[in-house]
Amino acid sequence: MMSICLPCDRSFPSHTALQQHERDSPAHAESFDCDDCNRSFDSEEALAQHLRDSPAHAESFDCDDCNRSFDSEEALAQHLRDSPAHAESFDCDDCNRSFGSEEALAQHLRDSPAHAESFDCDDCNRSFDSEEALAQHLRDSPAHAESFDCDDCNRSFGSEEALAQHLRDSPAHAESFDCDDCNRSFGSEEALAQHLRDSPVHHQASETPLDIFFRSFRTFAYDPTQPPATSYAFLQAHEGWRRGEAASVTAWNLYQEALEDELRLWFGEEDDLAAWHALCHAISIEPPPQTCGQCEKVWVN
Structure with missing residues (x-):
């Protein structure tokens, strides 16, 4: 089987x-x-x-950070000790840099300009490397010089003495003696007294130069309360003057002379700085220019 x-x-x-x-x-x-x-x-x-x-x-000893394996515990230990990837890192958080030792980090913090102690001037937005340098800046910089201000003139001076001299010598701060009737100011009480004594304004007849001019036209209804320019426009319409005709040109010239005499009567001569200042005050030019020529230029403009 x-x-x-x-x-x-x-x-x-x-x-x-x-x-x-x-x-x-x-x-x-x-x-x-x-x-x-x-x-x-x-x-x-x-x-x-x-x-x-x-x-x-073979038994494997793994380095999880490096994704590498070693055949003995000793080999893994040597790798962890010697590999730059596992060297202890000392970091500078401000610079985002790493150093191999605490000493190297300390030297970086001590020597790097980025970590130098800064002494700041908040007003200037500038930084200095020492307290002494900041102090010198605050002492010497024109931006930090003590300012002595004249509130009336909107000007600043470098010392109290300079401000005092300005207040003493500037025409803008000279003591003013005012004539309320004329709206004029004088540099001394004596000058005001002379003005009150000698000015035609304070001894004038009942008519001014402009009054005399307008009233010379017998049929014209002159109103002294009207501005001179308005009165002259009414006079032109009343007389029926046309541009360029002889009567119109003659009247215009006489009107200009009367207007100049009126200004001179109220405000003084062309070379009188106080008179110019009174005129500037009257038309709200503040502060008034410092010479007659400058005043005239402002007035014309």
């Missing part, structure tokens, strides 16, 4: 022959498998030697 090996699908003439086949055939040899390598070994000793000697099964 035949004996069959089911795994091999082979037949043997005797049970003894089947047993010899199962013992000797490589297909029936006991297998010792390495699950990690997907390899098989024919003895337990061979599997053990594979697990011991194969690099794939």
